[in-house]
Amino acid sequence: MTWLRWILLALVAGLFGLFAYMLTQPKDEFVESAMVGKPMPAFDLPAAVADRPGLSSADLADGQPKLLNVFASWCVPCAAEAPNLARLEASGANIVAVAIRDRPEDVAAFLAAYGNPFSRIGKDDISAVQLSIGSSGVPETFVIDGRGVIRYQHIGDIRDSDVSVLLAELREAGA
């Protein structure tokens, strides 16, 4: 069975090729949601702060495409992305939010410090909505179209270069 030996050599060579290739790839830390392209699951979250209403799935299917920002006051990159969220709101985007595992006073303090670009903020104390849309951390931003279908997911904080991308996705969702 000498051919078995050459097969072994070929397999090993293939394996090393795989290793070499994977070494060149950046480490993929993020877990992407598998819900992109699917409708938002039904949910109804109470208000996280006094001056903004809560968030429900009906609000996301009212005909207008929106950005859904998953954030928390204890999340450091969420503070970093605040200016870009403000830019998105200024460009006409309707941004709603889900606050993950947050006390109302902490959310209020965070918004007071970094600005409040959200039209609605839902209070998600046990990450139920976060889990139901396949989000695995904070911050993440989703583009939801007018019929409540998830069209795009952005993982991590919104950098300057991401603003135009999100606006383009939002426009496409509205089309």
Place this chain on the structure above:
Amino acid sequence: MIAEFGLAALWMAAALAGLQMLAGFASLRGEDEEALGTLVGRSRLSVLRAVKAALSRGDGDDILAALVRPAAVLQALLCALSFAALLLLFIRTDLSVALVAQNSHSAKPFIFKLAGTWGNHEGSMLLWVTVMALAGGLIGLLERRLPERTMLATLAAQAFVGLGFYAFLLISSNPFERLPEPAAEGMGLNPLLQDMGLAFHPPTLYFGYVGLSIAFSFAVGALLTRQVTPDFAKVMRPWVLGAWIFLTLGITAGSYWAYYELGWGGWWFWDPVENASLMPWLAATALLHSASVLASRDALRAWTVMLGVVAFSMSMIGTFLVRSGILTSVHAFAVDPERGTFILALLALYIGGALLLFAVRAGTISEGERFSVMSREGALVVNNVALSAILGIVLLGTLYPLLTEAFGVRVSVGPPYFNPVGAIFFLPMLAVLCVGPLLRWRRDSFERIRKPVVAVAVVALAVLAGVYFAAGIALLPLLGMTMAAAVAVASVMPLRGRSLRRLPLPVWGMVIAHFGMAVGLFGMAADSAFSREKLVAAQVGETVEDGPWRVTLVAVEPVAGPNWTALEATLHASYQGGAPHVVHPQARSFWTPPQETSEAALLTRWNGQLYTVIGGEAEGGRWQLRLWWKPFVTWIWYGGILIGFGGLLALIGRLAGDLRRRSAQAQIALRKGPAA
């Protein structure tokens, strides 16, 4: 000074390795030289030839050959000195050395300062080359039973592999690098590593894992000099056995450490790093058994050589996976793709070279005739093939997520895959294990072993039926318990009808090692089937029941240690209404680096362990209490220890026998006198 001395010693050791390799390879003759070309490449071969021509004295190889063994011994000494230097630096917490500053802290307890030496990438790589050098040095010093040219080829191969790792260390992972300014304080050792079990787990594992490099070198040496013979197997066997014992104990210790340190009572997760230590073990176990066939019947030559190469190849692939960062694991070391690339290049050189040599030379290794189904060697072939298949499955499952990631898809492969798929090969292998040790070599008849086999079968069926009807557990643990019982009975069957006092140690070793497998398997199956968990938010003074235990939370108090503070609970636990035992689980917080760990408190009985953990504070002033009653879980590690002990007995038996034979031969030579 010490750091510079250590670095200088390391450079000198590397230089000696180079000398050892050149001299050893250069002493090869004729076609062995041609085969060498396959291993090292044609251009390097011509360099070697030039060196040889320059150094040889007409009649050939004297100078070169004479240099190899001393070079190996000196290399071992220098490398050990280098490692000792690093140890000293850590013990003294010399913060001018970058490695110490990154990994140690002056407030660390002494024993953990010591362990910090190998608790990092550079230090553990230095340990790697030290073990390789020591193995080579010992062989150079002691091993003379094979034709000298094979020994020289073996030592040369060992140096060849060592050189790559020396280069890796010296070029990209220098442990002795100094900081421009001594650090004010170290960055502290990972608190998870501040534990006796873990402190000594890496060296044990490395003596095993890296010790298998001699199997690789022997295989290459034998291939190069066409000495794949029974003598080769007999000589290689004790060395591999020594490494295997360390590896067995290292894996067992690692599993126990994970079990009590991580706070959840899990002892094996098929994590890539765990698998990286298991795969060499599987190959080495197959190698040991295969070598015994080669030693007794001059058969399975290709298998034995192949397994020798595979065992250390698995060690090298394992170290690549752990250090390159391409796989996600709780245990992962320094994540550095650049270093990963270096190691991959070494892998391609060594594994590729060895496999190429094997493919080219293996045609000349005739395979021998078929074996009878009812024979010792037949059973060992099944063993070889089954272990290799399990090795393949573990490799496949470990690497599959990597493969899919290359195509952009992420999957996870864990215990729900490895357990059943491994069992497909493992359980039939155990069935053969029940019969194999009873069979004679060459040809045996079933009639002769009918009685013990029937006894084993009866026990197996009884256990199967008994456990199924009494406990109704899942299929896999049920089969596990059944086979454990069968193997336990079958493993002592070879003792039947033999004088126990006159029994050779290697036979005792085999019996105990196989029995240890049964014990370990039983523990695994029992833990899987009968573990009972209890999670409660308990108030101080409350009593909780978990299986046969009644546990009372008596108090929760703050305590402080050398570099941590903790919340310590006092629990009174009584088994089936007996006298209460007191245990103190802790939730610890370290401050450099800031980390929280859970120190479980264990109560051990002969029939299992009560595993207690104190969690965080729950509402209403209650405390999260986690209790597990794990019947027979400790048998898992008792089994591992028994397996290692069996190996040790076999090793001592063979060494003693060898000494006896040599002294008898010397006596005969003396008696015959110089005229003979």
Place this chain on the structure above:
Amino acid sequence: MRLFLALLVALAAPAAAQDLLPPAPYAYRQIADPALEAKAQALMETLRCLKCQSQSIADSDAPMAGDMRHQVRSRIAGGEDPEAVRAWLVERYGDYVSYKPAMSATTWPLFAIPLVLLAVVALILRRRLGRAK
């Protein structure tokens, strides 16, 4: 004493980002029915904690793991089949979240190769074992 303990716990907590809310109800509470709890436990041991390096949600103290345990336990307590709960999570996170690979276009080699190995083993044994001379 309670104040001292609270202070100690507060000081001991790492300064990194962590939420302050208590764990979800079923994160550290077992289902009352032991049979259902056993099913839930068996499932949780095979679901991956997404914020950890490589641990199941049964083996992790991360808040998200606790929230996932809450989902698993509340669904199973509500009568759902464990495989349905697994499917629910896979629908959200893909195959990555489950340690039990399902047969699919991307995972078929995982199941095919062991079969091939069985065949190879059988082949080797047939060639090696037989009537000895």
